[in-house]
Amino acid sequence: MHRLLEGQSDTGITLRAFRLNTVMNHLIFAGRRGRVYDRIVVLSGVRPGDSALDVGSSSGYLTRRLASVAGPSGQVTGVDPSEPAIAYARRYARPGLTFAVGVAQNLGLPDASFDVVSCTLAVHHMPEDQRQAAFAEMYRVTKPGGRLLTADLAPLLHSRGRRKPGATTPADPMRDLATAVGYQVESAGKLPLLRYIVAVRPEQPRGQAPVTGS
Ligand SMILES: C[S@@+](CC[C@H](N)C(=O)[O-])C[C@H]1O[C@@H](n2cnc3c(N)ncnc32)[C@H](O)[C@@H]1O
Numbered sequence: 001m002h003r004l005l006e007g008q009s010d011t012g013i014t015l016r017a018f019r020l021n022t023v024m025n026h027l028i029f030a031g032r033r034g035r036v037y038d039r040i041v042v043l044s045g046v047r048p049g050d051s052a053l054d055v056g057s058s059s060g061y062l063t064r065r066l067a068s069v070a071g072p073s074g075q076v077t078g079v080d081p082s083e084p085a086i087a088y089a090r091r092y093a094r095p096g097l098t099f100a101v102g103v104a105q106n107l108g109l110p111d112a113s114f115d116v117v118s119c120t121l122a123v124h125h126m127p128e129d130q131r132q133a134a135f136a137e138m139y140r141v142t143k144p145g146g147r148l149l150t151a152d153l154a155p156l157l158h159s160r161g162r163r164k165p166g167a168t169t170p171a172d173p174m175r176d177l178a179t180a181v182g183y184q185v186e187s188a189g190k191l192p193l194l195r196y197i198v199a200v201r202p203e204q205p206r207g208q209a210p211v212t213g214s
Contacts, residue, residue, distance in 0.1 A: 011081060011103045013125040018059045018085035025061075025121075028193060036191050040120060041065045043187075043198055044149040050115040051075040055104045055138060056122020058082065060089035066118065067097040079107060080122075104134035109141050117142050118149045121194075123174060124156035131177055139181040142201040148183055150174050151196035172197070 007014045015021050026033050040062065046052050048071040054063040057078025067076040072095075079102040080086055089099040102108055104119065104126060117138045126134055138148055157173040174197050175185050183199035190196075 007082075009081070010127070011105060011130065012127060014081045015058060015085060015125075018082060018088065022059060022061065032192050036194070037062055037065055037120075039191060040118070040149060040151055040196070041069055043196060044116050044118050045147045045198070046070055046074075046116045049073040051113060051143075052077070052116040052118065053107075053109070053114045053138075053141060054078045055107070055117065055119040055134075056080055056125065057089060057099065058085045060092055060099060062118060062120055063089065063099070064092055064097070066116070070096070072096060077109075079104070079109075104137055105130050107137045107141055111140055112143045112146075114141050115143055115146045116149070117146070120149075120151045121153065123150060123152045123177075131173075132180060135177040135183075136181045139178075139183060139201060142183075144201055144203045146201050147186075148178060148199045148201070149196065150178070150199075151191060151194040153193060154195040 029036055044066065046066050046069045048069065050070045051074065052066045052070055054066060057063045057080045060078045063076055063078035067074065070076050074096055076097050078089055078099045081101060081103050083101055086099045086101050093099060119138065123131060142148060152174065172188060175188055178185055178197060178199045182201065182205065184202055185197050185199045188197040
């Protein structure tokens with residue numbers, strides 16, 4: 001049954017049965033899914049006219065919400081490795097709302113091209129040893145001054161592998177993954193079932209002094 005729902009590849013666990021996943025999401029959020037995702041949209045800071053990227057978008061539930069705020073002058077893209085989910089999401093495509101098959105670790109999108117990058121409930125689908133590469137890619141495509149919003153089920157983010165004796169469990173794996181690639185975490189907290197972080201790509205790369213007029 002598990003194999004029918006999900007495909008385990010070397011880049012992550014791809015959801016084939018995205019419709020069933022949607023039903024399960026509604027159940028686990030106990031009728032609050034819409035409110036939780038509305039809150040995620042607010043936390044993402046997306047504004048009319050923004051370009052936004054939703055990584056691990058599945059059938060585009062959050063992507064469409066982001067697009068409704070970005071409006072007709074915005075440009076919102078959802079990316080997911082699941083071809084059936086992207087095929088479904090494309091039913092909602094319109095100018096300014098597009099979907100593509102792809103993985104977070106290799107987005108194939110231009111540098112510094114998004115005001116907002118979101119990634120919800122997808123980090124735990126990525127192999128642990130590829131999560132850092134995924135955050136590096138999300139950083140690469142975020143505009144300087146742009147924002148990253150990630151939210152996930154905290155218990156699923158913790159290492160399932162054997163721990164070295166004495167190794168500590170990171171309190172907040174998403175915060176560590178984001179700061180390691182250069183994001184500055186602005187806020188972090190809890191939503192029903194989820195932990196989130198909001199982080200900003202600094203205007204100046206680390207260690208580079210701002211250019212001042214003479
Ligand atoms: C539980 S769904 C979350 C969908 C949506 N973001 C939400 O919040 O409802 C997780 C998604 O992550 C996708 N996924 C798996 N591996 C991935 C990867 N390496 N990069 C991006 N997405 C991935 C799966 O195909 C699946 O659609």
